[in-house]
Amino acid sequence: MQVKQLITDMARAAREASRIVASAPLDQRNDALLSIRDEIKRGRDSILASNESDLEAARRLDLDEAFIDRLALNAPRLDSLEEGLQQVAMLPDPIGAIENLRKMPSGIEVGTMRVPLGVIGIIFESRPNVTVEAAALCLKAGNAVILRGGSEAIHSNKALGELIARGLANVGLPAASAQVVPVVDREAVGAMLTLPQYIDMVVPRGGKALIERVSEESRVPVLKHLDGICHVFIDRDADPEKAMAIAINAKTQRFGTCNTMETLLVAREQVAMLPRLVAAFHEHGVEVRGCPESRHCAPEIVISAEESDWSTEYLAPVLSVRVVADVGDAMAHIARYGSDHTESIVTENIQTAERFLREVDSSSVMHNASTRFADGFEYGLGAEIGISTDKLHARGPVGLEGLTSRKYIVKGDGHIRQ
Numbered sequence: 001m002q003v004k005q006l007i008t009d010m011a012r013a014a015r016e017a018s019r020i021v022a023s024a025p026l027d028q029r030n031d032a033l034l035s036i037r038d039e040i041k042r043g044r045d046s047i048l049a050s051n052e053s054d055l056e057a058a059r060r061l062d063l064d065e066a067f068i069d070r071l072a073l074n075a076p077r078l079d080s081l082e083e084g085l086q087q088v089a090m091l092p093d094p095i096g097a098i099e100n101l102r103k104m105p106s107g108i109e110v111g112t113m114r115v116p117l118g119v120i121g122i123i124f125e126s127r128p129n130v131t132v133e134a135a136a137l138c139l140k141a142g143n144a145v146i147l148r149g150g151s152e153a154i155h156s157n158k159a160l161g162e163l164i165a166r167g168l169a170n171v172g173l174p175a176a177s178a179q180v181v182p183v184v185d186r187e188a189v190g191a192m193l194t195l196p197q198y199i200d201m202v203v204p205r206g207g208k209a210l211i212e213r214v215s216e217e218s219r220v221p222v223l224k225h226l227d228g229i230c231h232v233f234i235d236r237d238a239d240p241e242k243a244m245a246i247a248i249n250a251k252t253q254r255f256g257t258c259n260t261m262e263t264l265l266v267a268r269e270q271v272a273m274l275p276r277l278v279a280a281f282h283e284h285g286v287e288v289r290g291c292p293e294s295r296h297c298a299p300e301i302v303i304s305a306e307e308s309d310w311s312t313e314y315l316a317p318v319l320s321v322r323v324v325a326d327v328g329d330a331m332a333h334i335a336r337y338g339s340d341h342t343e344s345i346v347t348e349n350i351q352t353a354e355r356f357l358r359e360v361d362s363s364s365v366m367h368n369a370s371t372r373f374a375d376g377f378e379y380g381l382g383a384e385i386g387i388s389t390d391k392l393h394a395r396g397p398v399g400l401e402g403l404t405s406r407k408y409i410v411k412g413d414g415h416i417r418q
Contacts, residue, residue, distance in 0.1 A: 002188040003183060003185045003188050003191060004120050004187065004191045004199075006181075006183065006188075006191075006199075007146075007181070007188055007191035007192055007195070008178070008191065008195065010146055010179050010181070011119065011121075011195045011199055012027040012144060012181060012194070012198055013174075013176035013179070013301040014119045014144040014145070014146055014176050014177075014198065014199075015118070015119055015144070015198045016174075016176065017144045017173075017174040017176035017177045018116065018118050018119050018142075018143060018144035018177075019327045020173065020174055021116070021139060021142050021143065021144055021173060021177050022031075022095075022115070022116045022118075022143075024173060024204070026093045027212065028171055028173065029139055029140055029142070030089040030140075030273075031171045032139055032167060032168055032170075032171045032173050032177075033086075033088055033089040033136055033139065033140065033167075034085065034086065034089050034166070035086045035087055035167035035170040035171050036132070036135070036163065036164050036167030036168070037082045037089075037167075038167070039163040039164070039167045039170075039355050040078065040081060040082055040085075040132065040163055040226060041082060041168050043159070043163045044075075044078055047072070047073060047078065047156065047159050047160060047163070047325065048073060048078075050155040050156050050158070050159035051072065051073040051128065051155070051156045051159075052154050052208050053155040054071060054128075054152060054153050054154070054156050055068060055071060057073060057152065058071055058089065058152055063152075063273070064177065064316070066255050066256035066315055066316050066317075067126055067152075067256065069254070069255070069256050069269060070125075070127050070256045070257075071121070071127070071128070071152060071153055071156075072288055073128060073129070073156060074299070077129060080129075080377075081129055081132045081133070084132070084133055084377060085132065085136050085220040088136045088137060088378075088400075089140070089141070091140065091381075091400060094114055094140065094141050094142075094400040094401055094403075094404055095113075095114050095115055095116055095141060095142045095404055096113065096114070096115075097113065097114065098111045098112070098113050098409050099111055099112050099114070100112055100322070101398075101409070101411070103259045106415060106417070106418075107412070107413075107415050108410055108411065108412045109410070109411040109412070110409070110410055110411075111408070111409045111411075112247070112406045112407065112408055112409065113133070113406065113407055113408075113409050114401070114404040114405070114406055115142075115404060115405055115406070115407050116141055116142035116143045116403070116404060116405075117143055117200045117201055117403055117404060117405055118139075118143060118144070118200040119143065119144045119145070119146065119198055119199045119200050120134075120138050120143050120144070120145045120146070120199070120200065120201050120202075120203065120403065121145075121146045121148070121192045121199045121201070121202040121203070121220065122134045122138075122145060122146070122147045122148065122202075122203050122205065122385070122386075123148045123189055123192065123202060123203070123204045123205070123206070123210065123214060124147075124148070124149055124204070124205035124206055125150040125152070125153075125205070125206030125207060125210060126150055126152050126153055126206070127153070127205070128149065128153045128156035128157050128160060130147075130149070131147050131149060131156075131157050131160045131161065131164070131180060131203055132160055133166070133384065133385075134147060134203075134385055135147065135164050135178040137381075137384070137385050137399060137400060137403055138178065138291055138385070138403060139173075139177060140400055141180060141400045141403035141404050142178060142404075143403055144176065144177045144178065145177070145178050145179070146178065146179050146181065146192065146199070147161070147178070147180045147181065148180075148181040148188055148192060149180070149181070150184075150206065151184035151345060154184050156183060157180050158180060160180070160291055161178075161179070161180030161182075164178050164180075165178070165179075167289055168408045174384070189213070189214070190217065192220075193214060193217050193218040193219060193220060194217075194219055195219075195220065196219050196220045199220050200220070201220065201221050201222070201223055202214060202218055202219040202221070202222050202223070203222070203223045203224070203385055203386045203398075204221045204222065204224055205388075206385075208226055208227060208313070211224050211225070211226050212226065221393075223385075223386060223388050223390065223393065223394060223402070224386070224388065224389075224390065225258065225262075225339070225340075225341060225363070225386070225387050225388055225389035225390075226339060226389070227258075227313045227339035228257070228258030228259060228260065228262070228313050228339060228341045228342070228387075229262050229263065229311060229312070229313050229337065229338050229339040229341065230250070230258075230259055230260060230261050230262055230263075230339075230341050230342040230343065230344075230371040230374075231261065231262075231263045231264070231265055231330075231333075231334050231338060231343045231344070231371075232246060232250050232261045232263075232264050232265070232343075232344045232345075232346065232370075232371060233265040233266075233267075233324075233327070233330040233334075233343070233344070233345045233346065233356070234247065234264070234265070234266045234267060234273075234346050235267050235270075235330075235345055235346060235347035235349065235352055236267040236268075236269035236270060236274070236299065236326065236347075236408035237347045237348050237349035237352060238267075238346040238347050238348065239269060239346070239348055240270075240273050242346055242368060243270070243273065243277075243346045244273070244276070244280065246344065246346050246368065246369065246370050247264055247277060247346075248277075248281070248284070249262065249370040249372060250344065250371045250372055251264075251281065251286060251319055252281070252284040252286065252317075253370070253372050254372070255315065255316055255317050255417050256315045256316070257315075257372070258313075258341060258387060259341065259342050259364075259371050259372055259373075259374040259387075260263050260315070260371065260372065261319070261344075261370075261371050262312065262313055262314055262319065263309075263310060263319070263320045263321070263322065263333075263337070264279075264319060264320070264321045264322070265278075265321075265322050265323075265324050265330045265333060265334075266292075266321065266322070266323050266324070266371075267323075267324060267325070267326060267327075267330070268323055268324070268325055268326075271293065271294075271297055274294055274297035274298060274321070274323075275297050275298045278290075278294075278297070278298040278301050278302055279301065281300070281319060282301050284317070285317050286317045286318065286319050287317060287319070288301060288302045288303070288304040288319050288320075288321055289301070289302070289303050289305040289306075289309050289318065289319070289321070289324045290303070290304070290305050290320065290322070290325060291302065291305055291321070291323055292304075293323040294321045294322065294323050302321065305320050305321075305322070310322070310333070310336075310337040311337045313339070325395050327345070327347075327355065327356060327368040330356075331356065331359055331360055334360055334362070334385060335360075335361070338362065339389060340361065340362045340363060340365065340389040341362055341363060341364070341374070341387065341389055342362060342364040342365075342371045342374040343356075343360050343362050343365055343366070343371070344366035344367070344368075344369055344370065344371050345357075345366070345367055345368075346368055347367070347368070353367040353368075362389075363387065363388065363389050363395045363396040364396050364397070365381070373399060374387065374396070374397065376397040376398070376399050379396075379397050379399070381397060381398075381399025381400065384397040384398055384399055385398045385399070385402065385403060386398055388402070
């Protein structure tokens with residue numbers, strides 16, 4: 001079967017399934033998530049064996065360690081997937097309730113109801129955990145989902161897809177409610193982007209090239225972010241120990257994620273802590289690229305930063321460091337070079353923190369916390385479909401609410417408009 005026809009058939013089946021999922025009672029949708037959790041628990045050996053096949057192929061291609069880390073599944077990550085499924089099942093129903101019902105002068109009552117979007121297309125690259133997280137959120141919100149993972153994770157995704165289908169069947173929901181595209185042909189992506197009659201929203205999760213392609217080619221609405229150029233600013237009133245802990249965690253807890261710090265900004269009054277801080281990064285294997293002032297503090301470790309470093313998402317053990325005059329200078333740097341993803345200020349000055357939180361225009365802005373918290377699971381969403389830096393429909397980590405729309409509900413009793 002041609003790829004275009006395969007994707008069209010999958011999308012048509014998803015559209016039909018979406019009507020069933022949208023009308024499924026909350027208990028059935030929750031039972032589906034718990035059933036998928038149980039199938040993953042029982043199928044761990046097959047998941048890990050499939051993932052090892054993908055990892056072996058990645059190593060043969062000599063892909064970098066950050067990529068392999070994103071691709072890898074292990075016992076703790078499967079624990080997290082299972083916990084995420086349970087957490088999503090425990091969340092309130094995001095659809096069906098009538099909100100803000102109010103009586104109008106005409107006598108009618110007007111309110112809104114959250115409703116599913118319909119069919120969601122997820123196009124992602126190396127992280128197979130997205131298969132489960134995205135399916136869970138889409139199903140909970142009453143949507144059907146088509147999951148197109150990257151070729152590097154095809155074995156892992158197919159194994160997870162089979163377990164998801166089994167979990168759905170256990171509770172009487174159609175397998176087409178959550179489908180994994182079984183081919184690696186790039187034509188599958190193009191096909192998904194040209195089916196607005198079946199697919200209501202596309203969410204690309206991966207590198208900049210993928211997201212740019214989807215944004216340029218799609219005839220379906222896209223929810224996206226292009227880069228994760230995240231900043232931590234150490235203010236002149238920062239507690240040095242908090243600053244050390246937050247900066248080290250924001251960069252080194254994981255290198256290959258979009259909420260990892262890529263640029264550290266340090267107030268001039270805090271340069272005395274730079275030698276110790278840079279040494280700590282060096283111990284974690286991080287290459288530090290700095291402005292002349294930061295290089296002066298640790299010339300044996302810090303190499304010269306290029307202009308392009310300030311606007312680069314490394315996704316690797318590389319960090320750019322800049323000394324700035326004050327919070328205003330830091331915010332100006334973020335506005336010029338940032339990607340509207342996540343920024344954090346470390347300070348004990350509440351007024352300075354409030355100014356930063358108010359004026360920095362990113363999807364997540366933090367005070368005295370690591371940027372690594374910009375995550376749907378950490379925000380209590382159970383999991384996330386992705387992170388949006390757009391300002392329409394949804395912004396920041398996108399959970400259940402971002403997978404719904406609103407419709408107006410009007411109640412009358414024979415009312416006619418005069």
